[in-house]
Amino acid sequence: MLNKIMMSGRLITEPAVTTKNDLRYCKFSIAVDQPKRKGIDTAETDNFTCLAFDDNANAVSFLYSKGGTITFVGSLRNAPDNTAVLIVEELHFKNKFAVKVDVNSDQLF
Template sequence: MLNKVMMSGRLLTELAVTIKDDLKYCIFSIAVEQTKRKGVDAVKTDTFTCIAFDDNASAVSFLYFKGGTITFVGSLRNAYDNTAVLIVEELHFKNKFDVKVDVNSDQIF
């Protein structure tokens, strides 16, 4: 079975890495615009909850910010409360101006 999604949207939440029981993760929400239909001026958005683990969690919290655009490939899973959650597996960069970079850091992405 194939379970892959690609999303691109605006970050709705502040990003922070959480470490619990040796598990590092970052939970965030994104707003994704629906496809604009002919004759309709208003574009609606859908909101999704996403989780990045380990190195992806570190990269998301370091490189992105609330209000910025993120693009990733991941998979769709059920959460404990039967809601859909997107698991971030790969980060994709459109251009170097969409991310924040700390030039004084020794961290390389």
């Protein structure tokens, strides 16, 4: 079975890394515009909850902020409350971007 999605949307929450029981994750929400329908000027928006783990969590927290656009490949999972959660597996960047260095750890992003 195949469970892959690609999403591009605008962050509606500020991403931050959380550590719980030696697990690092970043939880954030994105707004994704639906395709415009003929005769309608405004597009409706869907909101999704996303989770990134380990290095992806660090990258999302460091490179993105509320209001920015993010594109990623991931999978769809059920949360304990029976809602859908998007799991970030690969980050994709549009065009060129500047390489940033975490000055505290000398790690490149």
